[in-house]
Amino acid sequence: MSNYIVNVSIDGFTFRIPVSIVTKDDTYYYIVKEPRCDTQCMDLRGKVIDLMRQRGMAILDAINESVKDLGNKQLVESVIYHLLRDLRGYGPITVPLFDPNIEEVELNNWTYPITVVHRELPGVRLVTNIRFNSEVEARDFIMSISKRGLPRSVSLLKPYLETILPEGHRFTGTIGEITIGPTFSIRKFPPQPLTLEELILRGTLKPSAAAYLWLIAELKGFIMISGPMSSGKTTLLSAIASKLPTYSKIVTIEDTPELRLPHPHWIRMFTREGEDEKSRIGMFDLVKLAVRYRPDYIIVGEVRGEEVHALFQASALGHGMLTTFHASTPEELLIRLTNPPLNVNVGNLQLLSSVVFMTIRNGRRSVISIVEPVVNNGTIEFRNVLTSTGDIDIERSIKLKMLSKAYGINIIEEITRREDLLRKGNDDYEIEEITLSKE
Template sequence: MPKRKPKKATGKGKKEEKPEETVVHLPVREDYKVVTEYWVVEPYAKVKIVEIPEAGNQRAYFVEEVQLTEEERKAVDKLIDILSVELEPPASFDVDLRQHVIDEARRLAEKYKGSLRGIGEESWGKVIYYIERDLVGYGPIEVLMRDYRLEDISCDGVDRAIHVWHREYESIPTNIVFRSRDYLREFIVKLAHMSGKHISAAFPIVDAMLPGRHRLAATYGEEVSPRGSTFTIRKFREKPLSIVEMVEGGNLDDWTAAYLWLMIENRMTAMVIGATAAGKTTLLNAIANFFKPGFKIVTIEETPELNLPHENWVQLVSRESYGLGESKVGQITLYDLVKVSLRYRPDYIIVGEVRGEEAFVLFQAMSTGHGGMSTMHADSLDRAVKRLTSPPMNVSPAYIPSLNIALLSERTVLPSGGFARRVKHVWEVEDFEKYREVVRWDPVKDTHRVISESYHIKHIAERTGKTPEDMYKEIERRRVVLKWMQMKGIKETKDVFTVINRYYMYPDEVYATAYAELKEANALPQPLKITPKAVVEVIPQARPVVAKPAIQPAAQVAAQTSTTVKIPEENNSTPIAEPVPSLPPEGTAVLKALAVLGGEGDHASVFSLTALSREQFVKAVGDLSGKRLVIPTLIYVEGRPTVGYRLTSEGEALVKKLGLK
């Protein structure tokens, strides 16, 4: 329901001014093709995914809410006013707030029934929906917050369509547009207050957690964002993905999952690396399914996103300073929490994301025998180690072998089309700058391949009095259990955790059941034969300039051993420029047109500057959108909503590299 500012008082004979629209929901036009539609709050709120022909069939997310009559609108406003005065507080903290408000609204409606005209039984449901939506909900974005298919909600300012990240359709614009700068500022203040935080012109940035553990990042006014207030909400998944769902979705294969199960049981340390929104925390949460029942787990985060089924779990969250200016009064950092966590005698310390001095303490803890897990922003293990050994982390190279396993998770293009998250590499750390790749994702077949034997399995075997062959057989047994859970539909995190706990207690019994049922269904996984070969990447700390003939002996040595060593090419005194991504002429033309228009423009303006045919333009925009260089959006031109395009940060960087500005 679009909010409207109250009408201004007018003198006699003067024409009343039309109230300014604060939020609009653009309608679905007849020429839009509806790809799919589903209810979010039946029968009051529906979502339609449509294709917009004038934007090259760009898909968009349209919200359709039931409309109120004038009498129903007055009843909603009146009840909200009454509730704000006469609302009784809940009897205890265990009461659901939404249900309490609905019950109070019904009670007060019965009390003031005589003054609520035109409200019958058929209208009451709509009235309750809007009271819940506007009083205790998220107002104009309530449907977006309730849609479990969405991962992110992003508002870039006034007169710009809100964008969402849909699990099936990825980044797409919505039909919701904030029109009023004042209302958007008020709305962000409300979000901040719902998070228990403050935001204003004096403190224009907030990073907080909304009810339901959704993560909020927002800016206020024009203090730090010239285009006006902005916000992004990363939605929290109430039911985290289990390791079985990760395997079923192709994020990783069952052998890698079983391998990680064995590693976690033996308190090996692990780090998940990748870019933003690569699925690092989701993967870390899924791996946590493998903890033994008796393990004591301590998690340390800035914003609590981990959701473990484990009973013996201590969750610690950092706190910002409540002092003003440079004062750090009351601040509790990740560094402080990692230090105090050691007093809890943990089996595993999990840091949601390492990026500062807390990494130093974490690696010290891991080097003394504690299990450790974390995530980090990096695109390769080599770069992750470089970050770890540089300020502000300052982890000594001698401590790097305390990290046993590194997994690279990325959002990538699939061979069949579309995008998905995949674990692209699994490395084992033998020593500083000496890494062994165990598992690699094949981008052609969308499968994971074991390319090397494990370095750590030998050490685990020695420690437990077994042979490496016994360890590999144990991995195959656990593959059978994971495959059986997948076949039986055991996917919920708690159910998966229960089966894993049973396996720890009665391994032979659980394995026998899984093996028998899989064999009967002819669904047993084929055992993998691990060849006794190791693919090790050695990265020298210093890369001296050498003559070309000096490379020959290294190649001969590599050929004489069973270990393949990758030796970087020799350094050159001339710095090598960073490669510029190649684009077809059509894509370059679209980028140049957007650069001329200042980074954003409507469909007609961009198209007219490219001199491309309609088919070429549509293909070029689709290609740039797939590479996340351009985002199709809805913008306002002279007060009229129209389809447009905007350069992403990656797109702006490429425009500079290509010299198109």
């Protein structure tokens, strides 16, 4: 069992809500212990809402008017919490959305409880004690979300919603019609992106591997981070990008805004859906546009279509490239890249500096291999430059030898120097670990 407190801050009020994680019959449960709202609490809540509607009072004024004569402090706090939770927060899912340990919040069927994904248990869905009372309540919740995010349209004509919440979380939902009842999935993003130092502390990769990727990226290589969904690709991409020189010009291209970089010369571009081809702006269009900005680096959140050709062309022109891809092995990567609909020429794969493969193993996101493409007699081979311990094998890396020759640097000294900087940086980080064990 694990117990901790989630701070829910709304309109100047902060509520400390206990959360417990327990296991039973090999199932994990996420239990939220909100203040109880009994019949008297519900009556007062309704009175406040009536004052707001009938007299146009602000929520805090209506609360003061309704509860000022009550001596029951616990009741007053419960009324305030549930009012703010429902009117200013996110209703029943407010606590998991405020919980920094939660990565995803999901509703797959309104008759079942909400499920969440905890950062200490990646890939595992925890069953919560949060649920909607009816299909109408679940649908109304999704409709209310459509008024808070951007874009905002959802209707019977278009019964699905893809939007970004004010906090930056990605919301995807349906109101039915194309699903059996309302559904949604919220992918949360941490207030501050994880750094390479923090990823080292979490065991995602070794310092030498981080130093290698940092060096390849800074010297304008083409790095592709590949793996299954939720394996940490975007997190690693963002961590590497944050190490790029602050004086450099960076253009990022995404479907939805996920990347956050501490760079002053950063241009963000986003794709745009459209009713027809003329109004649609895709990744391919934006990569071509990005080249005209003469950036030092182009970062594409995820490559999956014709834009891959523009990426290879941009790399050949000398731009540093970073992107993610969905493939779990070098063999799968090669098949996807060189066959329809991508159809990348095998010779162009030499422009890739490194491909990082990630996965979720033993409840932890980790880098399992880093490969460099080598073309021999017209066929492509992927050479793994990670040792069995997860460290970089400098002697095995062709790309590092090329960089040493091109830039006249001592690769061993440079990798060692960056390792030391990463280790020294970790002295400034203290990661709060939550130990989860079965009872």
